[in-house]
Amino acid sequence: MLTTATGYVNYWLISILMLVGFYGIIATENLLKKLMALNVISVAIIIFYLNLGQKAGSNVPVLFGEELGTVAAYANPLPHTLMLTAIVVGVATTGVGLALLYRIYNRYGTLEETDVLKEMRSDS
């Protein structure tokens, strides 16, 4: 029982991190904080993938010297490359989100969701 709990401790932490992100999106009023919570979710998923690539006692998948080691000697590089893409996607999403927030703030003068919605209703 103890080994299962400790063996999966990193995954438990990742789940908690992701749920913190979802809580943030749902519970915060501020639109910018929602974007930050979104980043927390994507970081949690990135760490989840990176965990899949790790092995105890393994090294970077680079050929040092002449001899080729066994599969167990190298960490799996594929999740890292995948997450490179996911990080780029995350940066792009944050960029688009911030650009939209900038326009929202310029127009309504606030980033609190209820205030923005109130302003919108009084517009129409």
Next chain:
Amino acid sequence: MTANYPALIVIIPLAVAVITPVLGRISIVLAQLSAAAALLVAFISSLGALQHALAEGSWHYYFGGWAPPWGIEYVIDPLSGGLATLVSFIGLLVLIYAVPHLATKPARENTYFYTLYLLCVAGLLGMVVTGDVFNLYVFLEISSLAAYALIAFGGSRATVAGYRYLLIGTAAACLYLLGIGYLYALTGSLNMADLAELLPAVDAPTALVIATVLIVIGLGIKMALFPLHGWLPDAYSSAPAPVTGFIAAVMAKVSAYAIYRICFFVLKDTGTAIIALNMVGWMAAAGIIFGSIMAIAQNDLWRMLAYSSVAQMCYIALGVALGNTYGIYGALLHILNHAVTKGCLFLIAGSIAWKTGIRDITQFAKMCRKMPWTMAVFVVAALSMIGLPPTAGFFSKMYLVMGSVEAGAWGYVAVLVASSLLTAIYFFRVIEYAYLHQPAQGEAVKLEQENSVMARRWELPASMLMPIILLGIGVLTLGVLSEKIIADVIQFALPWGMP
């Protein structure tokens, strides 16, 4: 060139999108022409690839010569080839439609619109043709990010709607990414065909269930499956008309296709997909009723069409959830029919707002005199939405009902029939206002004057009217040809090959 059709479908719009900001600096007409040319190339390539797939079986294209599961593979089978043809065709029509719509905007805004639009189309085409689940995620994000920005073109209300869509959409994409992370952890592969072979041997039912649920919810949010549709009405009703026309026509459909692809081609032998689809079926049935009733309650034509989209997307989900031959025929045919019909209706709503500034149905009096051609096409498209023969909508609904009967799901049959009646209510309301309603006394004189001015020229510029009429003809042709489409294309798109 012919040997590289699958790559050209995606690469040409993507490459042209990158150079469009430069071309736009030189001349805006150049940017328009290059965008149209790129989509035309994508359309021809899709058509060529589809023909190849129909003649010689599905076409596997390996990027850089790396065979799967190591390399990325594009798969053109009748399903993906057909959908790519549809997406690029609608993309091209809406691009033509967008030109007069943007004429009043500054050149810089025009340029960025075409850039983002091409990115959006390229992303959707990529989602359709890829045979790799991670690649699908990347293209999903490309198309979604472009769509968020495109929605924000509609002004400050649209910016808020676009931002909320961004939050929900990115969370959805994250769920999908986590889901394929589970699949990758279980099998070590990301290739769809490879996953389908490896997954049945995996003995981890809990992890598989979690993966399935995450993927279906993630893509379900993207396709606006009830009750995950919250972003849709605001986004559709505040975005500029060409954007709404395009994303309402194909964007949600491509996510529906992705659910179908993953549930029936990747997870087919695992047994978890069946449970998830059963859930989807009841969500869809509830969504059909909810969407139709909400549509009746709207006075804004755009919001009415948006809620009607919620209901219609659920038709597709229902067909996929039924999972028998007729159900899938209905779902795939409805993807095609609804893309053409709803695209057409949103373009009409957009041109009415562009020409007269009216979005409220109750002010539609004498619209049939102001815009006779547009309203005539509207009636055809509305009949298709209701599902009257010989329009396209009738046949997909017929297959859905037949599929429900075959599955013994009489509840679904009742929902489908009830929804057709509800659809009739909200569309006949528009038709009644536009054709039969008499305007108030004071307005009648004003309208007569307007009409006499308008009678001398066309109701809309040719590049706006032409896509609308083409789609209107498409609604009728698809209805007449639906048997042929099923016999020639859709029956090869079934997961178990021939029925």
